Amino acid sequence: MAKLVRPTSRYKASYLSALREFHREGRYTYHDLDELDGDFEAHVADERKRIHPENIAVYRVPETIYWLVDGDEFIGRLELRHELNDHLLEVGGHIGYSIRPGRRREGYGTTILELALQKACECGMQRVLLTCDPDNVASRKIIEKNGGEFENRVDVVRDGMEYHKLRFWIDVESQLSGRESCRA
Numbered sequence: 383m384a385k386l387v388r389p390t391s392r393y394k395a396s397y398l399s400a401l402r403e404f405h406r407e408g409r410y411t412y413h414d415l416d417e418l419d420g421d422f423e424a425h426v427a428d429e430r431k432r433i434h435p436e437n438i439a440v441y442r443v444p445e446t447i448y449w450l451v452d453g454d455e456f457i458g459r460l461e462l463r464h465e466l467n468d469h470l471l472e473v474g475g476h477i478g479y480s481i482r483p484g485r486r487r488e489g490y491g492t493t494i495l496e497l498a499l500q501k502a503c504e505c506g507m508q509r510v511l512l513t514c515d516p517d518n519v520a521s522r523k524i525i526e527k528n529g530g531e532f533e534n535r536v537d538v539v540r541d542g543m544e545y546h547k548l549r550f551w552i553d554v555e556s557q558l559s560g561r562e563s564c565r566a
């Protein structure tokens with residue numbers, strides 16, 4: 383069964399093969415596979431930091447990284463940001479996720495957000511903001527299946543970067559209601 387775990391070197395081989403898949407679609411290319419292979423512990427340590435280095439320039443808020451795993455396989459990555467700054471309120475949101483290309487369209491995207499809401503609840507977050515690109519049909523479906531209420535579309539330029547985003551809010555407690563208390 384799929385679950386969220388904090389980054390650990392237990393999944394090194396699977397993580398590296400997932401990264402190869404991500405690289406083929408141009409994602410996470412700032413990670414050098416040989417470097418990570420040589421010192422995976424350092425990468426795990428970065429992933430476990432409260433403010434993840436790759437986000438420092440843009441976000442500057444505390445966040446927690448989780449990995450979605452199923453058995454011994456690394457399936458995907460989740461970023462749970464604990465607060466919003468102006469940039470996140472407008473375009474980034476509280477939660478980001480990606481599923482390795484080789485395991486898409488199997489429901490893992492829907493699962494990772496469902497499990498993210500559980501984590502958000504454990505952190506005392508009552509409402510979370512999710513955003514996605516207007517043409518990201520899969521992500522929009524995932525958000526709506528997890529109770530996302532569409533607020534608006536934003537089209538903005540920030541620091542020379544153009545952003546086009548659909549913004550959704552999820553009421554964490556009502557989405558999880560009927561399940562075991564998340565603060566148990």
Ligand SMILES: CC(C)(COP(=O)(O)OP(=O)(O)OC[C@H]1O[C@@H](n2cnc3c(N)ncnc32)[C@H](O)[C@@H]1OP(=O)(O)O)[C@@H](O)C(=O)NCCC(=O)NCCS
Pocket residue numbers: 478479480481482485486487488489490491492493513514515518519520521523524527
């Ligand atoms: C978006 C992403 C997380 C989806 O992951 P996934 O594991 O394929 O998602 P699911 O299997 O739960 O699919 C959710 C829904 O989207 C649909 N879907 C998945 N990929 C799709 C695609 N490429 N085009 C159209 N629909 C798609 C599924 O059929 C499913 O629809 P259903 O609920 O009607 O059955 C994955 O494609 C990904 O990691 N993309 C790159 C990163 C990204 O875009 N992250 C989201 C940022 S907001």
